[in-house]
Amino acid sequence: MRVPNQLIKDLAPKKFDKRGVIWTIFLTVIIIIGIVAYIDQLIKGQEVTNMRDYALWGIYISNFVFFVATSFVGSVTVAILRLTKNSWRTPLVRIAEIISVAAIIMAGITIMIDMARPDRLLNLFVHARLQSPITWDVVIIPTYIVLSLLLLYFPLLPDLAILKGPLEKTQPRLSKLYGKLSLKWTGSKAQKVLQEKSIRIIAIMIIPVGLLLQTIDAWLFSTTYRVGWDSSNFAPYFISGAFVAGVGALVVVIYVVRKVKKLEEYITDSHFDKLGKFLVLACLTYLYFNINEYFMPWFTAKKDEMVHLETLFTGSYAWLFWFVILGGLVVPILVLLFKKGRRPKSMFVIGILVVLGSWWKRFIIVTPTLLHPFLPIQGVPESWRHYFPSLHEWLITGATLAMAFLIITVLVRYLPVIPIQRTADEQQMLQSSKKSES
Amino acid sequence: MKTQIKYRFVLLVFIAVFSINMAFQGLYAQEVEKNRVRLKLDYTKVIGHYAFLDIQASTRIEKRNIDVSKITIKVFNEVDDEEIHLGEVMTNLKGESRFIIKDYKSLVPDSTQVYTLGISFKGNDLYKKASKRMRFRDADITANIITKDSTDFVTATLKDTYLDSLLVGHSLDVQVQRLFNPLKISEEFNNTDDNGMILVPVEEGIPGVNGNLTLEVVLNDSDDYGTVKTLIHAPLGVPIIEESTYDQRTLWSPRDKTPIFILVVANLLIFGIWGMLLYLMYNLFKISKS
Numbered sequence: 001m002r003v004p005n006q007l008i009k010d011l012a013p014k015k016f017d018k019r020g021v022i023w024t025i026f027l028t029v030i031i032i033i034g035i036v037a038y039i040d041q042l043i044k045g046q047e048v049t050n051m052r053d054y055a056l057w058g059i060y061i062s063n064f065v066f067f068v069a070t071s072f073v074g075s076v077t078v079a080i081l082r083l084t085k086n087s088w089r090t091p092l093v094r095i096a097e098i099i100s101v102a103a104i105i106m107a108g109i110t111i112m113i114d115m116a117r118p119d120r121l122l123n124l125f126v127h128a129r130l131q132s133p134i135t136w137d138v139v140i141i142p143t144y145i146v147l148s149l150l151l152l153y154f155p156l157l158p159d160l161a162i163l164k165g166p167l168e169k170t171q172p173r174l175s176k177l178y179g180k181l182s183l184k185w186t187g188s189k190a191q192k193v194l195q196e197k198s199i200r201i202i203a204i205m206i207i208p209v210g211l212l213l214q215t216i217d218a219w220l221f222s223t224t225y226r227v228g229w230d231s232s233n234f235a236p237y238f239i240s241g242a243f244v245a246g247v248g249a250l251v252v253v254i255y256v257v258r259k260v261k262k263l264e265e266y267i268t269d270s271h272f273d274k275l276g277k278f279l280v281l282a283c284l285t286y287l288y289f290n291i292n293e294y295f296m297p298w299f300t301a302k303k304d305e306m307v308h309l310e311t312l313f314t315g316s317y318a319w320l321f322w323f324v325i326l327g328g329l330v331v332p333i334l335v336l337l338f339k340k341g342r343r344p345k346s347m348f349v350i351g352i353l354v355v356l357g358s359w360w361k362r363f364i365i366v367t368p369t370l371l372h373p374f375l376p377i378q379g380v381p382e383s384w385r386h387y388f389p390s391l392h393e394w395l396i397t398g399a400t401l402a403m404a405f406l407i408i409t410v411l412v413r414y415l416p417v418i419p420i421q422r423t424a425d426e427q428q429m430l431q432s433s434k435k436s437e438s
Numbered sequence: 439m440k441t442q443i444k445y446r447f448v449l450l451v452f453i454a455v456f457s458i459n460m461a462f463q464g465l466y467a468q469e470v471e472k473n474r475v476r477l478k479l480d481y482t483k484v485i486g487h488y489a490f491l492d493i494q495a496s497t498r499i500e501k502r503n504i505d506v507s508k509i510t511i512k513v514f515n516e517v518d519d520e521e522i523h524l525g526e527v528m529t530n531l532k533g534e535s536r537f538i539i540k541d542y543k544s545l546v547p548d549s550t551q552v553y554t555l556g557i558s559f560k561g562n563d564l565y566k567k568a569s570k571r572m573r574f575r576d577a578d579i580t581a582n583i584i585t586k587d588s589t590d591f592v593t594a595t596l597k598d599t600y601l602d603s604l605l606v607g608h609s610l611d612v613q614v615q616r617l618f619n620p621l622k623i624s625e626e627f628n629n630t631d632d633n634g635m636i637l638v639p640v641e642e643g644i645p646g647v648n649g650n651l652t653l654e655v656v657l658n659d660s661d662d663y664g665t666v667k668t669l670i671h672a673p674l675g676v677p678i679i680e681e682s683t684y685d686q687r688t689l690w691s692p693r694d695k696t697p698i699f700i701l702v703v704a705n706l707l708i709f710g711i712w713g714m715l716l717y718l719m720y721n722l723f724k725i726s727k728s
Contacts, residue, residue, distance in 0.1 A: 129693040130704045139704075143711055150718050157725065183726035190728040198721045205714060212707075 003162055003424040010266070011420045012163055013413060020260070024409060027402045034399015037392045038113065046116045048392040054377055055370045055387035060114035062362035063397050066245065067107035067404065068141075068217050069238070069358065073246025074100025074148050075210030077278075079203040088274055090426060091266045091418045095257060096250050097152040098415070102407035103249075104148050108141050110400050133219045140213050147209055151202045154195055158421035161185035174414075187421075214239045221365070227308045228369035237289040241361065243282040244329075248354030251275055253408060255348040257417055266418050269344060276342030279354070283333045290325065308372045316386075317368050320360055328357015473497045475506050475559055477570040481664035485579060489542035493557055495533045497565065505533030509559055513537045516554040516571065517546045524555075551575060551600040576600060577663040579610070581655045583640075583672045590640040590674050594655040596630050598663075604634030608657060612638040615652035615669070623653075646675030 016024065041048050051058040077096040081089035112118045128135040160182035167175035185191060218238035221229040231237070254275070258267040294312075297305035312321045332350045335341035341350070367387050371377075377385055389397070478494040491513060495506040509529050515522040527535040539545065547553045554573050561567030581594040592612050596605045612624035624638040636655075644651060651674050657666040683690075687697045 127693065130696045130700050131689045131691075131693075136704070139708055143708075143715070146715050150715070153722075154718075183722060185725065188728060191725050194721050194725050194728065198718050201714065201718060205711070209711060 003420060004427075007420060007424055007427070008162060008166055010263070011416045011418050011423065012166060013416060014261070016413060017260075020409075020413070024406070027406045027409065030402035031399045031406065034396050034402065037395035038399070041113075041116075041392055041396065042118075048390060050383075050387055050390040050393065052384040052387075053380060054373060054384055055367060057114075057366050057370060058387060059363065059389040059393045059397050060110055062366040063359075063400060064107055064110040064114065065217060065362040065366065066359050067103045067110055067400075068213060069242035069245040069362070070249050071100045071103035071107060071144065071148065071246070072210050072214055072239070072242035073103075073250050074151055075206045076243055076246055076282075077250060078151060079206045079210075082199075082203045083207075087426065088271060090422050091263070092250065092254060092271060092275070094152075094155070094415070094417050094419055095254050095412075096246075097148070097155075098408055098411045098417075099246070099249055099253055100148045101145075101152050101411070102404045104141065104145050105407065106400050106404040108145060109403070111137075111141070113396055113400070133216055133223055136216045137220060140209070140216050144209055144213050147202065147206055150198075151206055154199050154202065155419055155422070156415065157182055157185045157191075157195060158187060159416045159419060161187070162420050163416065211239060214242045221369075226369050227304045227372050227374070228365070231293060233289060233292050237286075237293055240282065240286040240289050241358065244279070244286045244354060245358035247275065247279045247282050248351050248358060251279060251347050251351030252355060255344055255351065257412055258344070261412075261417065263418065266423070272344045272347045273339070273342045276336045276347055276350075279347075279350070280333055280336035283329050283336070283354070287329050287333065290329065304372065304374060308368060311368050311372070312364065317364050320364055324357045324361045324364060327353050328361060329354075472561070472564060472566045473499060475509070475565045475568040477511070477557055477559065477568050479555070479557055479570045479572050480659070481555060481572060481574055483542055483576075483664065483666050485666065485668040487669070489539040489545075491537040491539070491555060491557070493527065493529070493535045493537065495529045495535075495559070505529075505531070506565065507531045507533055509562065509565065511535065512558050512560070514556050514558070515545055516556050518548055521556070522546060547576070547600075572664070574660075574664040575662055577605065577657060577660070577666045579655050579657065579666055579668040581653075581668050581670050583653075583670060583674070590672075592636075592638045592640060592653055592655060592670065594636050594668070596634050596657060596666075604630075604632075606630055606632055606634055608660065610636050611654075611656045611658055612636070613654050613656065614644055614646075614675075615654055620654060640672075640674050642676075644675045645678045646673075647678055649673050649675045649677040651675040 049058060049060075073096045077089065078093045078100075081093070112121060115121065124135070124138045128138065130136075160178045164175050164179040164182060167178065215235040215238070218234040222231055222234035224230070251272075254267060254271075258264060294309065298309050311317055332354050335346060335350055340346070371385065371387060474497060476496050476498070478496075480492040481489065482492065483489040493511055495509055495511065497504050497506050507529050508531075510526055511529065512526050513524040515524055524539065525537060527537045529535045545553055545555070552573050552575055554571055556569060556571040558569035559565070559567055576599040577596060578599045579594055579596050581592060584591050584593050594610055594612070596608055596610060597603060598605055607629050609627050609629050610624070611622060611628065613620035613622045621644070623641060623644075624636070628636050628638060630636055640651075640653070646652075651672055653670045653672060653674075655668050655670070657663060659665055685695075687695045689697065689700075
């Protein structure tokens with residue numbers, strides 16, 4: 001377990017500077033405001049939201065779908081790149097794992113926020129009907145949380161053991177915690193065999209489980225026989241959408257972490273270039289499924305479908321729809337097709353566009369359909385015919401997003417964002433291959 | 439002193455005006471013009487079972503017919519200027535009510551064997567009093583099922599009970615009893631012949647619970663006899679096959695009737711994946727011990 005000191009110095013977690021502290025306080029304040037709003041929602045009930053009889057799923061559910069989609073990054077980048085033995089993945093995988101953990105935990109919390117009576121959570125298990133996609137969702141989310149945590153934890157073991165030593169004098173408490181979390185890792189052959197075997201199992205498992213998660217999420221909608229949801233295209237449409245959201249989020253977080261932690265030597269422009277190609281592939285795939293999703297109903301022109309599509313194309317959701325399609329997909333594809341567009345800065349801007357597009361995309365999947373029931377909306381106040389989130393909904397949703405960022409921030413603060421042991425092994429292998437060549 | 443007298447005078451006048459006002463308050467009350475209630479009465483006899491009176495109360499206000507609800511109507515049997523009280527009913531929100539005469543044989547005819555049934559409303563603050571009478575004689579329908587050339591027929595005979603004479607040229611309807619409206623199987627006008635009879639074929643394939651049909655032969659709204667109906671129960675229909683999936687394992691059934699394939703696939707996935715997760719956690723334990 002020989003690791004160069006310089007490597008440890010570069011990659012070991014460091015205390016936050018002023019910007020880091022301000023960022024953490026900022027997130028904490030947003031979370032506290034959101035918690036206050038949530039307590040008010042608990043006391044007064046869902047009345048404080050703008051969800052009513054027709055728009056009974058609102059921003060909470062679209063936010064939930066966004067989190068579920070983003071968590072797919074763990075399956076896509078880590079597992080697929082690991083199984084296809086793409087060695088360039090090394091400096092990126094840990095950040096992907098961290099995003100995956102944060103997103104899936106927040107997906108679980110967000111769905112509880114939408115429940116209005118979280119005290120009845122147990123009923124979902126006690127009275128579960130296995131025919132219902134809701135039950136499948138209730139099962140798959142905790143499963144994916146555990147799997148994502150294991151995917152993060154197993155590769156961390158050697159790094160935690162490495163970090164224990166250097167911090168023994170300066171930060172004894174943290175050193176002790178790393179020691180405990182490293183599970184007495186010594187790097188023995190038996191330990192390595194067990195670790196590698198387990199990582200391989202997780203890498204294989206997380207792909208079907210990730211696909212199941214996205215599929216179930218899609219089936220929550222497509223099994224309900226509603227205009228805009230009743231589509232056999234929905235599962236692959238969601239999977240490709242998750243591919244986009246996950247990689248987009250990864251690009252943004254990697255850019256910020258690289259800049260803040262000064263990791264330019266480890267996360268190079270070449271990594272961004274490769275990620276850019278990865279993202280453009282994801283966007284093209286998603287665009288293809290979007291065309292399928294909107295072209296066929298438009299071409300066959302069923303009456304209810306046309307009402308729905310007109311709302312999206314030219315109606316009240318048009319500006320959002322075209323921002324999502326053009327800003328969140330077409331522009332990124334056009335930019336990323338060029339090498340210059342795959343440079344870190346432009347990748348960061350494109351990443352933000354993609355993430356914003358992905359978030360609003362979920363909103364226009366959820367809401368317009370609910371406002372287009374088969375039977376006409378009758379006998380309700382005019383305001384129930386439209387939906388825009390209330391202040392409570394914005395504050396609570398803002399808090400969930402802040403909480404996801406806070407989880408990422410805390411994990412980035414206390415864990416090595418680039419695997420130390422793996423980087424050392426790769427450097428050693430590189431040197432030995434150079435020696436043998438000479 | 440002068441001022442005091444003035445005040446007393448004003449007080450006295452005030453009390454006087456107030457008292458007169460109270461005493462003759464009725465002088466200022468507006469006379470409410472009462473509306474006239476229109477009563478409609480239909481008599482129906484179901485032979486061998488019961489008879490009933492269908493009552494409808496309405497009024498005409500501003501050239502519109504309005505149902506009169508929640509008024510109490512007295513029902514009586516009139517015999518030679520004497521009223522035999524039968525009971526009371528109250529109209530519903532549609533202005534309708536039904537008075538059931540459980541034992542129609544207890545009704546008393548006059549000396550000419552004509553029955554007179556009446557209804558009356560004694561009036562209230564909004565409506566004037568009203569009454570309605572109807573006179574009818576008693577008729578009887580005898581109905582049977584016969585089979586000719588492997589076709590089933592309903593045959594029915596109509597006669598005047600008192601005169602014991604066959605009634606010729608009266609239209610009888612033959613229909614199958616249904617939950618909401620009867621299914622008519624006879625032609626529009628199906629008059630009794632010289633023997634007071636009708637003959638109506640029963641089509642094959644009419645659905646019925648366990649293949650049983652309840653056929654009705656009806657003399658409808660006759661001026662002389664009211665409505666007279668007789669029922670025949672016959673196994674001439676096609677049994678209704680209930681297509682309920684209540685006891686089956688379906689996607690829409692409750693949790694204790696989950697389809698087997700879903701139970702198997704879902705449990706295999708859940709236990710398979712969680713088995714692997716537990717194995718991975720055990721590997722963590724083994725790493726810490728090795």
